[in-house]
Amino acid sequence: MITCTFENGNVASPGIRHITTSNIIIKDNKVLFVLRQKVANKIMLEEGKWGLPGGFFDRDESLTEAVKREVMEETGWEIDDLVLFRINDNPNRPKEDRQNVDFIFIAKAINRTGSHDDEVREVKWFPLDSLPPMDQIAFDHGEDLELYLKHLKSPMTLPILG
Numbered sequence: 001m002i003t004c005t006f007e008n009g010n011v012a013s014p015g016i017r018h019i020t021t022s023n024i025i026i027k028d029n030k031v032l033f034v035l036r037q038k039v040a041n042k043i044m045l046e047e048g049k050w051g052l053p054g055g056f057f058d059r060d061e062s063l064t065e066a067v068k069r070e071v072m073e074e075t076g077w078e079i080d081d082l083v084l085f086r087i088n089d090n091p092n093r094p095k096e097d098r099q100n101v102d103f104i105f106i107a108k109a110i111n112r113t114g115s116h117d118d119e120v121r122e123v124k125w126f127p128l129d130s131l132p133p134m135d136q137i138a139f140d141h142g143e144d145l146e147l148y149l150k151h152l153k154s155p156m157t158l159p160i161l162g
Helices: 063-075 141-153
Strands: 019-027 030-036 054-056 077-088 101-112 120-127
Touching: 019 063, 019 077, 019 141, 030 063, 054 063, 063 077, 063 101, 063 120, 077 141
Parallel strands: 019 101
Antiparallel strands: 019 030, 019 054, 030 120, 077 101
């Protein structure tokens, strides 16, 4: 049985799949990563690994609002030109404890107006041809980036499902 415990300690009904967003933020042929860190009283999977900025939707929040809020909270960057890249609904996603359905967007970084929150140790731009090693990338974000690089070479119909 799946139990779902959120970062604030609340537990949801078993078996429910949650909605998240992960975001491929691009600027000058580089992608924006966050280095995840442990936070008191929060569950932080994949601590110490690089991940795409993103997270859970807030109640009564639209998809676009969630994407922009999560990127701002985790990186301090404003974004624009959102394109839905992939919907990852794999029920066996690796390193997951909540069986999330992830909406992955591509977006352009516009302006840095803030700083990162306490879930992030560092924000760093990586050139698309020099990404961190796969074993240092959180969850299945490395798979998302591999698909993105394939898409740049040979465009696919978007969004990619699965």
